[in-house]
Amino acid sequence: MKITVVGTGYVGLVTGTCFAETGNDVVCVDIDVNKVNKLSNGQITIYEPGLEKLFERNLKEGRLHFTTSLAEGAKHGEVIFLALPTPPGEDGSADLSYILRVADDLGKIIDDYKVIIDKSTVPVGTAELVQAAIAKHTTQPFDVVSNPEFLREGVAVDDFMKPDRVVIGTRSERARKVMGELFAPFVRQGNPILFMDEKSAELTKYAANSFLATKISFMNEIAILCEKLGADVDMVRRGVGSDDRIGKRFLFPGIGYGGSCFPKDVQALVKSSEDANYNFKILNAVMDVNERQKLFLMPKISAWFDNDLKGKHFALWGLAFKPNTDDIREAPALYMIDALVEAGATVAVFDPEAMANVKRLIGDKVTYAANQYECLTNADALVIATEWSVFRTPDFEKIGNSLNNKLIFDGRNLFDVSRMEELGYHYESVGRAAAK
Ligand code: NAD
Numbered sequence: 001m002k003i004t005v006v007g008t009g010y011v012g013l014v015t016g017t018c019f020a021e022t023g024n025d026v027v028c029v030d031i032d033v034n035k036v037n038k039l040s041n042g043q044i045t046i047y048e049p050g051l052e053k054l055f056e057r058n059l060k061e062g063r064l065h066f067t068t069s070l071a072e073g074a075k076h077g078e079v080i081f082l083a084l085p086t087p088p089g090e091d092g093s094a095d096l097s098y099i100l101r102v103a104d105d106l107g108k109i110i111d112d113y114k115v116i117i118d119k120s121t122v123p124v125g126t127a128e129l130v131q132a133a134i135a136k137h138t139t140q141p142f143d144v145v146s147n148p149e150f151l152r153e154g155v156a157v158d159d160f161m162k163p164d165r166v167v168i169g170t171r172s173e174r175a176r177k178v179m180g181e182l183f184a185p186f187v188r189q190g191n192p193i194l195f196m197d198e199k200s201a202e203l204t205k206y207a208a209n210s211f212l213a214t215k216i217s218f219m220n221e222i223a224i225l226c227e228k229l230g231a232d233v234d235m236v237r238r239g240v241g242s243d244d245r246i247g248k249r250f251l252f253p254g255i256g257y258g259g260s261c262f263p264k265d266v267q268a269l270v271k272s273s274e275d276a277n278y279n280f281k282i283l284n285a286v287m288d289v290n291e292r293q294k295l296f297l298m299p300k301i302s303a304w305f306d307n308d309l310k311g312k313h314f315a316l317w318g319l320a321f322k323p324n325t326d327d328i329r330e331a332p333a334l335y336m337i338d339a340l341v342e343a344g345a346t347v348a349v350f351d352p353e354a355m356a357n358v359k360r361l362i363g364d365k366v367t368y369a370a371n372q373y374e375c376l377t378n379a380d381a382l383v384i385a386t387e388w389s390v391f392r393t394p395d396f397e398k399i400g401n402s403l404n405n406k407l408i409f410d411g412r413n414l415f416d417v418s419r420m421e422e423l424g425y426h427y428e429s430v431g432r433a434a435a436k
Contacts, residue, residue, distance in 0.1 A: 001025070001182060004077025006070065006102055008035060010046055010156065010260070010327065011119060011149050012083030017051060018160040020058035022185045027065045029073035039066040047326040047353045050157040070102065074109040079178060082130075083119045083149070088264045093271040094123050103130040107137030115175045117145045121205050121265055123272050127169065127198035143175035146198045148205030153259070154324030161186060166193045169201025206272070209265040210283055215250040216257050217289040220296075223253035223431025233431025234413070253430045255385060255411035256293035258321035258330035263290070294335040297383065297409045300428045302343070304381070304407065310344030315379035315403070317372055318386025318412070319351035319358045326353040328361065332411065333385035337366055340383075350375040352388055376402035387412040396423050 001024045005016040008030040016028040030036050035045050042059055044052050058064040067073060074080060084098040099120060106116065116134065118127060131144045146169030151159035166183045170176055176195060183193055196204075219237065226233040233253050241248035257263070266283055273280035305312055321331035328334065331354075340347050349358065350369040359368060369375030372391065376382060376399060384391060392414050400406045400423070408420070410429040420427035420435040427435035 001079065001178075002077050003027070003182075004029060004073040004080045005083055005119075006030075006073060006080060007083040007085070007098075007120070008032075008039065008045075008066065009083065009085070010048070010153055011151065012081070013039075013044075013046060013055070014048065014051060014151060014156045014160050015081055015083055015119060015149070016064060017054050017058060018157065018186075019182075020063040021054050021161075023063070024182075025063055025076075026058075027067060027073050027076040029067055029070055031068060033068055036066045036068050048153065048156050049324055054157065070105055071109050074106055074114070075111075078113070079115045079117060079182065080106065081117045081119045081147075086120045086122055086264075086268075088267055091271060092267040093275075094121070094264070094268040096122065096126060096129065099126065100129060100133050103133035104137070107134035110134070110138055110140050110142060112140065113174075114140070114142045115145055115178050116142055117147045117179075118202075119147055119149050121148060121209075121261065121268075122146075122202055123206070123268060124199045124202045126202060143170060143172040144198070145170040145172075145175050145179060146201035147179065148201060150205070150208065153327050154322060162189065163187070163191060165191055167201050167204050168193060168195050169198035170195070171197055206265055206269040209262055210269050210286070212250050213257055213262045213266045213290070214282060214286050216252075216254075216262075217286040217293070219251050219253045220256065220289055220293045220430075226431040227433075230433070232417075232433065236431075253413065254293075254387075255296050255332045255336070255430070256290045258294075258332050260327060260329040263287075263330045294332045295339055296430060297336065297411050297428070298339050298343075300434075301340075301381065301383070301409055304426070304428075308344075309340065312345040312380045313378055314340055314345055314347050315369075315375045315382045316340075316347050316349045316366070317351075317375065317382065317384045317391050318388055319349055320354040320386050320388075323386055323388045324353075326357055328354050328357045331385075334358075334362070336383060336385055336411070337362070341365060348375045348377070348379060351386065352390060373398055373402060378404065380404045381407040381409060384408065384410045384412055384414060387414060396425075400424070 003024045003026045005012045006029045008028040016026045020026040086094040089095040127144045127146045168179045223233040237251045241251045270283045319333045347366040349366045350372045406425045408427045413429045417435045
């Protein structure tokens with residue numbers, strides 16, 4: 001099938017590459033000239049495990065092309081995916097200007113039947129707005145479909161190739177047939193393609209992300225209670241997660257969720273609820289808890305240093321909002337850095353993939369270490385903000401020898417408390433007793 005993907009970021013590049021991998025002829029469009037040039041020259045623009053190999057193969061075999069021309073893209077694809085940004089607007093609602101601008105332009109360009117697909121996360125009613133924006137300029141037949149994306153950064157290729165489910169919102173028989181054919185190779189193991197109306201599909205995405213964010217904030221509150229009452233959140237988590245109705249995943253406490261999706265999607269659903277005259281109480285609490293949680297370690301750090309961090313130096317491991325990505329959007333580490341620097345401390349950082357993005361964003365606010373151990377030199381304590389695998393079994397002797405104090409504040413509960421006690425560390429984490 002001839003496919004066009006408009007927007008070649010995390011979702012668009014994975015979508016385009018994976019469709020090419022299943023034999024489709026794909027053109028990816030982006031307004032970022034630099035990005036398009038790099039991709040056309042075989043240089044991948046994001047870090048995503050497994051993507052580079054597929055990208056190189058499909059580029060070489062001529063099934064994957066990149067352009068800045070929407071007209072070229074629109075001419076090429078019988079299906080056109082919109083994988084455009086939907087950042088939060090000032091009032092918290094999703095900013096639809098990227099989507100509607102492209103829809104408007106497509107209306108002026110299309111000259112044949114097209115299936116135009118919202119892959120971006122968009123509020124209920126957006127398919128209708130896109131339909132209207134296109135119809136304003138054309139009498140050509142077309143259908144607008146809602147096909148929210150559930151991939152997770154870090155495992156995006158696997159998620160795309162073997163999705164738990166594919167949600168397709170359309171009431172058009174013609175579009176349904178095209179979408180069914182397109183996604184059939186991805187659900188051969190028997191996972192469902194769920195056809196529904198456009199609004200239900202749009203809401204499904206927000207409901208899924210908001211539910212996951214709720215699970216995280218819920219466990220973060222349980223962790224706080226554990227510390228206050230003397231329980232151990234690791235034990236509670238296991239006890240709770242063994243119940244099939246609850247499940248083991250997304251129950252890990254920490255210093256809050258970040259990324260480009262959960263924060264903005266929860267906020268957008270709250271705003272949609274307000275617009276519908278409904279106060280979504282749970283989600284307001286989920287957001288409050290997450291805001292507080294990002295700085296959960298700060299009172300512990302301050303208390304250790306007698307509330308005076310001036311002149312102290314910290315090593316910080318982990319910058320990406322989660323492991324296996326270079327994405328730093330809304331990363332809790334950035335909030336930690338701000339708080340430490342504001343309190344008068346200096347910070348050296350290390351992350352396996354996200355250093356360049358952080359450097360672009362905050363420049364010399366921190367120093368950048370070549371590896372996780374160099375980062376520790378002359379530091380008064382180590383702070384951990386992201387659970388990269390490479391941090392899980394470090395050389396504790398080396399850490400102890402490099403740090404000024406055997407002191408670790410762990411926002412991701414990577415280590416066993418009693419082991420840290422044996423090793424002679426003062427170790428503080430989330431929802432567990434401190435090793436002293
Ligand atoms: P992104 O910012 O990584 O990529 C968006 C791309 O669109 C950028 O490359 C940008 O240059 C390009 N763009 C902007 N305006 C354009 C235009 N007029 N024409 C062509 N290209 C244009 O964003 P993303 O993370 O890929 O997210 C895209 C959408 O998918 C969002 O709605 C997001 O909520 C949703 N989503 C993201 C994820 C994720 O993990 N990142 C997962 C599921 C859904």
